[in-house]
Amino acid sequence: MKIIERMNANPTQEIKTSKKKAHLSKGITGVLFASPWLIGLFLFYLIPLIVSIYFSFTSYSILQPGEFIGLQNYQELLSDNLFLKSISNTIYFAVFYVPLSIIFGVGLAMLLNMKIKGMTIYRTLFFLPTLVPHVAIAVLWMWLLNPGFGLINGFLDMIGISGPSWLGSEKWSKPSLIFMSLWGIGQSVVIYLAGLGDISNDYYEAAEIDGANWFQRTFHITIPLLTPVIFYNLVMGVIGAFQQFTLPYTLTQGQGKPANSLTFYVMYLYDNGFKYFRMGYASAMAWILFVVIMILTVLIFWSSKRWVHYQGK
Amino acid sequence: MNPTMLKRWKHSLGHLVLIAASAFFIIPFIWMVSTSLKPIEQVFTFPPEWIPKPFAWENYLKAVDYIPFWKYLINTTVITILSTLGVVLSCPLVAYSFAKLKWRGRNLLFAATLAVMMIPGQVTMIPLFLIFNQLGMVGTSLPLIIPQFFGVPFYIFLLRQFFLGLPDSLREAAKMDGASEWRIYWQIMLPLAKPAVLAVGLFQLMASWTDFLGPLLYLTNEDSYTLSLALQQFQSKQGSEWSLMMAVSTIMTVPIIILFFFLQKTFIKGITFSGIKG
Numbered sequence: 145m146k147i148i149e150r151m152n153a154n155p156t157q158e159i160k161t162s163k164k165k166a167h168l169s170k171g172i173t174g175v176l177f178a179s180p181w182l183i184g185l186f187l188f189y190l191i192p193l194i195v196s197i198y199f200s201f202t203s204y205s206i207l208q209p210g211e212f213i214g215l216q217n218y219q220e221l222l223s224d225n226l227f228l229k230s231i232s233n234t235i236y237f238a239v240f241y242v243p244l245s246i247i248f249g250v251g252l253a254m255l256l257n258m259k260i261k262g263m264t265i266y267r268t269l270f271f272l273p274t275l276v277p278h279v280a281i282a283v284l285w286m287w288l289l290n291p292g293f294g295l296i297n298g299f300l301d302m303i304g305i306s307g308p309s310w311l312g313s314e315k316w317s318k319p320s321l322i323f324m325s326l327w328g329i330g331q332s333v334v335i336y337l338a339g340l341g342d343i344s345n346d347y348y349e350a351a352e353i354d355g356a357n358w359f360q361r362t363f364h365i366t367i368p369l370l371t372p373v374i375f376y377n378l379v380m381g382v383i384g385a386f387q388q389f390t391l392p393y394t395l396t397q398g399q400g401k402p403a404n405s406l407t408f409y410v411m412y413l414y415d416n417g418f419k420y421f422r423m424g425y426a427s428a429m430a431w432i433l434f435v436v437i438m439i440l441t442v443l444i445f446w447s448s449k450r451w452v453h454y455q456g457k
Numbered sequence: 458m459n460p461t462m463l464k465r466w467k468h469s470l471g472h473l474v475l476i477a478a479s480a481f482f483i484i485p486f487i488w489m490v491s492t493s494l495k496p497i498e499q500v501f502t503f504p505p506e507w508i509p510k511p512f513a514w515e516n517y518l519k520a521v522d523y524i525p526f527w528k529y530l531i532n533t534t535v536i537t538i539l540s541t542l543g544v545v546l547s548c549p550l551v552a553y554s555f556a557k558l559k560w561r562g563r564n565l566l567f568a569a570t571l572a573v574m575m576i577p578g579q580v581t582m583i584p585l586f587l588i589f590n591q592l593g594m595v596g597t598s599l600p601l602i603i604p605q606f607f608g609v610p611f612y613i614f615l616l617r618q619f620f621l622g623l624p625d626s627l628r629e630a631a632k633m634d635g636a637s638e639w640r641i642y643w644q645i646m647l648p649l650a651k652p653a654v655l656a657v658g659l660f661q662l663m664a665s666w667t668d669f670l671g672p673l674l675y676l677t678n679e680d681s682y683t684l685s686l687a688l689q690q691f692q693s694k695q696g697s698e699w700s701l702m703m704a705v706s707t708i709m710t711v712p713i714i715i716l717f718f719f720l721q722k723t724f725i726k727g728i729t730f731s732g733i734k735g
Binding site for chain 1: 468471472474475478479481482483484485486488489492500501503504505547550551553554555558559560561563566569570573575576577578579580581582583584585586587588590604606607608610613638639642666667669670673674684685686688689692693696699702703705706709710713714717721725728729
């Protein structure tokens with residue numbers, strides 16, 4: 145035994161060092177493979193992130209270096225009426241759009257989940273709008289909602305209702321935007337459909353034996369088991385609603401008209417940064433947005449324990 | 458009522474509801490195409506002519522003439538192809554490293570990747586603009602292409618999930634045969650990840666083709682405009698040329714629809730994967 149141990153003493157050590165080398169070279173390969181992102185993470189994310197915090201405390205503009213002004217940007221924002229208006233517009237949109245998109249999304253997905261003929265055609269039809277570029281969606285809906293010659297007011301006229309001027313009206317501009325945003329919910333419908341497909345048939349069979357009706361099956365099986373997917377779409381919906389930009393910008397040529405009723409948060413941020421070149425001010429806005437989105441996400445995650453149900457748990 | 462009758466009733470009712478709901482989604486679409494083909498005197502008539510008589514194909518020629526369409530098409534295509542190439546080259550490589558290779562700091566770096574995924578683009582937008590401005594790249598399409606070659610966190614995350622699902626046995630077998638890590642990745646793992654890479658490529662392709670904020674920020678020179686930007690500019694200058702604007706909108710949408718019909722499964726799987734696993 146001892147002899148063998150002695151004989152082995154050297155080789156094991158060699159194996160150890162070669163193993164260490166292999167481990168080291170493996171480590172290097174891993175880093176090498178990840179190296180594009182190592183550079184990208186610092187160059188395009190972390191450095192701009194830190195610079196952006198710093199900017200938010202300065203009067204920086206691309207035209208002049210600016211100086212450190214502490215919390216002045218943040219203080220000024222609190223009394224900036226357009227800033228407050230952009231917040232209320234954004235919240236208005238989020239409060240109506242997100243729940244509506246979930247209700248319609250789930251409803252449509254349930255419709256599209258029926259076992260009847262020609263379903264692939266229906267599914268394709270619902271998905272088509274999501275393939276239209278945002279700028280084109282905006283232009284198309286400006287045409288549909290045109291007060292004088294648009295299709296929608298034309299139809300309303302036919303049934304004796306004189307339609308509002310939609311995007312031209314302070315009262316109707318945001319509902320119009322919500323309406324056209326709902327047109328593009330095909331992507332979340334696809335996710336809901338996948339969620340519906342994942343619900344085990346056992347539940348429905350058991351419910352059938354117990355004599356549950358459609359209403360009971362929907363509200364006691366389908367919806368509860370769909371909550372993980374609803375949760376995902378809720379988080380994404382809220383984040384997206386707060387970052388709304390392309391549609392209102394195109395609809396209003398960047399002006400948020402009428403009467404700033406379509407000036408959304410990111411539009412005002414863009415204006416400050418790239419129209420007025422108040423980049424410090426805009427950075428402060430960006431950080432407020434970041435913090436708000438984070439708080440909302442955390443709140444949704446925290447609340448999810450109460451209402452999100454996972455299958456088999 | 459007997460069960461088969463009831464079933465038939467249910468199905469007809471289902472079709473009815475579905476057709477009504479589909480109308481909301483398909484009519485605006487048909488309206489876009491229909492308007493794009495209307496002679497000017499039919500654009501403003503009501504009740505509407507759904508099928509233009511005669512088809513005014515010349516609207517498309519006019520629209521293409523009105524803006525330097527071909528130039529913008531080439532600009533958009535170049536940006537789309539190069540940024541997609543960047544994503545397809547960089548993201549699977551990084552994702553594979555996160556999923557299958559062991560190295561110091563890997564988990565920390567992955568946590569950082571997840572963290573930056575949460576940062577709204579607006580936060581980094583201004584410093585990034587200034588960096589590209591310093592480099593003299595504002596006014597060119599480079600700022601819309603270069604970052605993609607260094608990886609996009611969301612895509613890296615999705616691909617990592619996919620690679621995690623692939624068995625280690627293949628990798629180990631190849632290693633026994635003395636294949637290098639690069640060969641294992643390039644010849645074994647990457648081909649296996651093809652569906653996921655295709656989905657991610659498709660996401661980027663759509664994102665670049667339809668992007669508006671990026672071009673708005675960086676393409677300050679009219680010669681470098683993309684189609685999205687051109688359509689928006691066209692709209693703000695010639696807001697009443699509806700048939701021409703619908704023609705440009707249709708032209709922008711058709712390539713995506715063609716792509717969708719060829720890659721329908723990838724589209725749907727990609728969205729589902731990001732929704733369920735994300």
